[in-house]
Amino acid sequence: MLGQSLQLLFAGVAQGCVYALVALGFVLIYKATETVNFAQGDMMMLGAFFGLTAATILGWPYWATILFAITVMAVIGMGLERVVLRPVLGYPTFTVVMITIGIGYVIRGIVTMVPGWGTETHALPTPFGNGVVRIGGAVIAVEQIAVIGMTAALVAALFLFFRFAKLGVAMQATSQNQLAAYYMGIPVQRVNMMIWGLSAGVAAFGGILLAPVAFVHSNMGFIGLKAFPAAVLGGFGSVPGAIVGGLIIGIVESFAGFHLAEGFKDVAAYVVVLAVLLVRPSGIFGETVSKKV
Amino acid sequence: MGAVLELANVESSYGPVQALRGVSLTVPEGKIVTVLGANGAGKTTTLKTISGIIAPRKGQVKFRGEEIQGRAPDRIVRAGLVQVPEGREVFPLLSVEDNLRMGAYTRRDADGVAQDLAMVFGYFPILRERARQEAGQLSGGQQQMLAIARALLARPSVVLMDEPSLGLSPKLTKEIFDIILRINRERGVTILLVEQNAHMALKVADYGYVLEVGRIVMEDTGARLAEKEDIREFYLGMKSGGVRGERRWKRKKLWR
Ligand SMILES: Nc1ncnc2c1ncn2[C@@H]1O[C@H](COP(=O)(O)OP(=O)(O)O)[C@@H](O)[C@H]1O
Numbered sequence: 001m002l003g004q005s006l007q008l009l010f011a012g013v014a015q016g017c018v019y020a021l022v023a024l025g026f027v028l029i030y031k032a033t034e035t036v037n038f039a040q041g042d043m044m045m046l047g048a049f050f051g052l053t054a055a056t057i058l059g060w061p062y063w064a065t066i067l068f069a070i071t072v073m074a075v076i077g078m079g080l081e082r083v084v085l086r087p088v089l090g091y092p093t094f095t096v097v098m099i100t101i102g103i104g105y106v107i108r109g110i111v112t113m114v115p116g117w118g119t120e121t122h123a124l125p126t127p128f129g130n131g132v133v134r135i136g137g138a139v140i141a142v143e144q145i146a147v148i149g150m151t152a153a154l155v156a157a158l159f160l161f162f163r164f165a166k167l168g169v170a171m172q173a174t175s176q177n178q179l180a181a182y183y184m185g186i187p188v189q190r191v192n193m194m195i196w197g198l199s200a201g202v203a204a205f206g207g208i209l210l211a212p213v214a215f216v217h218s219n220m221g222f223i224g225l226k227a228f229p230a231a232v233l234g235g236f237g238s239v240p241g242a243i244v245g246g247l248i249i250g251i252v253e254s255f256a257g258f259h260l261a262e263g264f265k266d267v268a269a270y271v272v273v274l275a276v277l278l279v280r281p282s283g284i285f286g287e288t289v290s291k292k293v
Numbered sequence: 294m295g296a297v298l299e300l301a302n303v304e305s306s307y308g309p310v311q312a313l314r315g316v317s318l319t320v321p322e323g324k325i326v327t328v329l330g331a332n333g334a335g336k337t338t339t340l341k342t343i344s345g346i347i348a349p350r351k352g353q354v355k356f357r358g359e360e361i362q363g364r365a366p367d368r369i370v371r372a373g374l375v376q377v378p379e380g381r382e383v384f385p386l387l388s389v390e391d392n393l394r395m396g397a398y399t400r401r402d403a404d405g406v407a408q409d410l411a412m413v414f415g416y417f418p419i420l421r422e423r424a425r426q427e428a429g430q431l432s433g434g435q436q437q438m439l440a441i442a443r444a445l446l447a448r449p450s451v452v453l454m455d456e457p458s459l460g461l462s463p464k465l466t467k468e469i470f471d472i473i474l475r476i477n478r479e480r481g482v483t484i485l486l487v488e489q490n491a492h493m494a495l496k497v498a499d500y501g502y503v504l505e506v507g508r509i510v511m512e513d514t515g516a517r518l519a520e521k522e523d524i525r526e527f528y529l530g531m532k533s534g535g536v537r538g539e540r541r542w543k544r545k546k547l548w549r
């Protein structure tokens with residue numbers, strides 16, 4: 001019984017890591033530009049396809065595949081900000097949100113048209129194989145441990161970046177008070193562009209981590225529908241909140257999928273979000289300081 | 294003494310609302326120049342136009358002889374012109390130290406930044422004590438000190454200050470103004486100071502302008518402005534009626 005719970009916990013945390021990474025992308029862009037980027041899930045999907053291409057067609061090793069997908073998506077993210085989002089700066093939020101939904105549709109459409117990508121499902125090879133680790137009575141896939149470890153490493157790297165790097169602190173500063181950032185000579189537009197790049201890169205990483213758990217296909221971006229409540233749960237606008245929220249949703253789903261009747265799994269996440277928001281309307285890590293634009 | 298900063302017939306608008314109706318003023322190197330004006334006169338708009346936050350519809354802003362109107366704000370900071378914005382505008386969730394580091398964002402000389410950090414801690418010892426604290430937790434006076442210190446970290450040759458006395462007690466206001474004076478005298482930083490508090494501003498200013506409804510209506514040396522009857526009445530005694538008479542002031546009140 002305990003072993004089984006541990007097994008479910010690991011599966012949930014591994015899945016939750018991917019939710020967390022997509023949620024993180026939502027939050028980074030929201031904090032910086034007050035825009036909810038509904039294409040975040042599809043950017044994750046596109047990143048996974050770039051990883052797939054590098055791994056299967058180019059035959060690159062796993063680590064190179066990850067770097068390739070992150071880099072390409074970071075460039076695409078920056079390009080989207082520069083070419084699509086920046087021209088509509090100052091338009092009503094609704095307009096901008098509709099545009100991000102449109103970006104998602106376009107990405108999905110393009111992916112289905114690319115030869116070799118299409119609408120089929122693909123398996124992304126990983127070096128983790130089918131190995132398992134036995135802890136107590138639990139049987140835990142090495143893949144899951146790898147996903148958790150790699151997510152932890154990325155989160156640690158991001159923490160150090162935001163805490164110590166000049167650009168990272170400038171991203172925080174721009175998110176907290178955009179006007180003051182302009183006054184300090186921070187190139188706000190360029191910083192926002194880099195935040196889009198960072199979010200897209202994190203999404204690509206999530207897409208590749210999702211690959212051992214699920215297949216790569218053009219609709220995998222709908223995972224954004226789980227990552228969005230994860231961000232809300234954490235308190236939209238909180239980076240630690242996105243990660244905790246993602247993990248909670250992953251764990252809840254994992255246990256609900258096992259213990260409850262079929263169908264409850266997908267609803268469980270939303271039930272938890274509603275329950276938490278009833279108690280804490282601003283989410284677990286909801287900020288009390290209001291932002292100045 | 295050459296002019297570092299010159300505005301010639303600057304007109305700025307917010308959409309259909311014209312806030313500046315042809316502002317011209319000159320700031321000589323190494324001096325403190327003040328722009329006085331009631332709420333809504335266009336003081337903040339003037340400074341925002343200089344800093345490149347808004348582009349003027351007409352007119353020129355010249356910094357060291359070069360036209361800078363409409364340039365991106367970061368280029369203007371790099372040129373040596375920094376603003377201490379109205380209402381402090383600190384980064385509330387960053388530590389005091391990180392706020393100061395952001396003041397030096399445009400700089401690459403780590404040694405110089407370290408020196409300037411020590412310099413502002415000299416002017417404002419409280420900031421050294423609170424270096425690790427979130428800026429949002431500081432008192433209003435301390436946030437004003439932080440805003441001034443943060444601007445100094447850009448190592449500017451000209452600082453624009455927008456109502457540094459806003460919301461501060463008379464004692465704190467005096468402290469802040471003493472430091473503004475010291476920064477000007479000891480570091481040779483030119484200061485363009487915008488104030489509603491004419492009493493304090495005219496004490497430190499070499500030269501002053503009076504702004505009303507987007508226009509300069511009077512200018513003179515600080516000492517002579519302080520002597521003028523209408524300034525004394527309107528800005529120092531806070532009686533009703535602007536320099537240009539009762540009617541305009543009433544209208545302004547209605548707009549707010
Ligand atoms: N963001 C804005 N949008 C529209 N009108 C504005 C805005 N900011 C200021 N104004 C108007 O411009 C005029 C000048 O404002 P401002 O420069 O802030 O005055 P001051 O700093 O002297 O109090 C006022 O009439 C004000 O209502």
Ligand SMILES: [Mg+2]
Pocket residue numbers: 336337338379455456
């Ligand atoms: Mg003002």
